[in-house]
Amino acid sequence: xxxxxxxxxxxxxxxxxxxxxxxxxxxxxxxxxxxxxxxxxxxxxxxxxxxxxxxxxxxxxxxxxxxxxxxxxxxxxxxxxxxxxxxxxxxxxxxxxxxxxxxxxxxxxxxxxxxxxxxxxxxxxxxxxxxxxxxxxxxxxxxxxxxxxxxxxxxxxxxxxxxxxxxxxxxxxxxxxxxxxxxxxxxxxxxxxxxxxxxxxxxxxxxxxxxxxxxxxxxxxxxxxxxxxxxxxxxxxxxxxxxxxxxxxxxxxxxxxxxxxxxxxxxxxxxxxxxxxxxxxxxxxxxxxxxxxxxxxxxxxxxxxxxxxxxxxxxxxxxxxxxxxxxxxxxxxxxxxxxxxxxxxxxxxxxxxxxxxxxxxxxxxxxxxxxxxxxxxxxxxxxx
Numbered sequence: 288x289x290x291x292x293x294x295x296x297x298x299x300x301x302x303x304x305x306x307x308x309x310x311x312x313x314x315x316x317x318x319x320x321x322x323x324x325x326x327x328x329x330x331x332x333x334x335x336x337x338x339x340x341x342x343x344x345x346x347x348x349x350x351x352x353x354x355x356x357x358x359x360x361x362x363x364x365x366x367x368x369x370x371x372x373x374x375x376x377x378x379x380x381x382x383x384x385x386x387x388x389x390x391x392x393x394x395x396x397x398x399x400x401x402x403x404x405x406x407x408x409x410x411x412x413x414x415x416x417x418x419x420x421x422x423x424x425x426x427x428x429x430x431x432x433x434x435x436x437x438x439x440x441x442x443x444x445x446x447x448x449x450x451x452x453x454x455x456x457x458x459x460x461x462x463x464x465x466x467x468x469x470x471x472x473x474x475x476x477x478x479x480x481x482x483x484x485x486x487x488x489x490x491x492x493x494x495x496x497x498x499x500x501x502x503x504x505x506x507x508x509x510x511x512x513x514x515x516x517x518x519x520x521x522x523x524x525x526x527x528x529x530x531x532x533x534x535x536x537x538x539x540x541x542x543x544x545x546x547x548x549x550x551x552x553x554x555x556x557x558x559x560x561x562x563x564x565x566x567x568x569x570x571x572x573x574x575x576x577x578x579x580x581x582x583x584x585x586x587x588x589x590x591x592x593x594x595x596x597x598x599x600x601x602x603x604x605x606x607x608x609x610x611x612x613x614x615x616x617x618x619x620x621x622x623x624x625x626x627x628x629x630x631x632x633x634x635x636x637x638x639x640x641x642x643x644x645x646x647x648x649x650x651x652x653x654x655x656x657x658x659x660x661x662x663x664x665x666x667x668x669x670x671x
Contacts, residue, residue: 324348349609358614360571360598366608376519376602377488383407383438383448383461386650387418387431394427395419395451396434400651403482404470404497410459412450414652419456420449439463471497474655478668479506483527486519486572491526498530498557508560508668510661511576514590515649518571521599521618525550528576531557532583538575539619540599561586562664565634566645569593578620578632588634589664597627638663 328345350363364372384405388397396418401408418426421437438446440463449458468489471481479501483494501509521538528537529552538550563577563586574593580586598614605611619625626632638660640648647653648660655661 324352346609349611353611353613358598360596360600360612361614362612364602364610364612369608369610372602372610375487382466383446383463384466385412385418385438386652387434389429389431389434390417396426396429396431398450400647400649400653402467402484402651403472404467406461406464407448407459408470410461412448412459413452414647414654416450416452416457418448418450420447420458422446423449467493469493469497471501472655473501473504473506474510474661474665475669477505477507478510478665479504479508480510480512480655480661482512483516483573483576485516486521486523486527486576488520488523490519490523491530494527495530506559508562509557510562510564510664510668511580511586512564512661513569513573513576514564514566514660515568516570516573517568518573518596521572524572524576528552528579530555531561531580532585535583536621537579539621539623540616541619542616560668562667563588564660564664565590565593565632566640566660567591567594567631568649569632571596571599574626574632575618575620578624578626581632581635582620582622582624587636587664587667588632589636589667590634590638590660591640592633592637593626593631595626595629595631597625597629636663636667 328341331339331341346363346365350365353361353363382405384402384407385398386400386402388399390397394417398407398412398414398416398418400414401412418434420426421434424437426434426437438448440446442463442465444463445460446463447458447460449456451457466484468485468487469481469483470493471479474480481494481497481501483490498509521540525538532552533556534552534554536549537552539547540549541547561580563580565574565577565588569577569590570593574596577586577588577593581588597617597619599616599618600612601615602610602612617625617627640659644653644659648658
């Protein structure tokens, strides 16, 4: 090797060493002042040669950090999604209460299911109807976003929808309303059904109103349907249980610091035979609701084993408008059972469904008379 090559090689080693040392010093300095994510952010800002949406990158990093906890119930909420998240928690979505899909031939919109107690249900629209017009305008050829923009709107505003049922066109005048949290209907002369969609804001008020309404209509027995119910606020669930059950412990919890507490009901209660419907998509407050009624021997539980969610979460707002929904404590039934440790709640009467039927029930696409689990609950109550 000649002297020029030696010099060039030596210079190259020096440059590489200098760059490595500079990078090490930069990272070391960042490490002294902040955590790994901030350190990595500084490295990217200093060295990355490409262009990137760093706000998106930070959201992805934050979500990954929460996912890395290994807790399926904890999740990150970007600032851009906080409004929708809060709207859901407050049950403030305004719609007519249908689940829809574009028909394969693009001639209309299939109504897959109807929300019990929603505007469409009250008007008489049924699963299986085909939506063809909104306020006289054909929906043929429209996509879901276009149709949704027609049926969603200001609360209380009216619209006319036209559907095909067995080839016959029928029109219904509807009033847009907030999605119903809980609603009731009579199934037989003396059995009422109350569907609880979630335990978010308004659940207690609407559930108690449904109970009162059904009692006025002659209900002597009640079925509560919390299948596909994702849970919600513990306070709403406790208030409903307090109304139903006699004096005693309703809820035990232990927070992340080890502090224990419990909630109790008063002596007033609703004395009538009851059943609760559950499935594998009954989560958190929904399965706890069924478990407490089961432990008190106040209701029989019908359906399929629940999910087994025994942690409760807090939504903690972050400085940039985002938030984290973080598991921060455990809850226990009055008998001290944690549903995660128990692997879920096992019904008193197991009634399994095939995937197709379960899917239709999840979107409100099965009428009570065709629902095997509702019919099983009716049979249990009629024997009492």
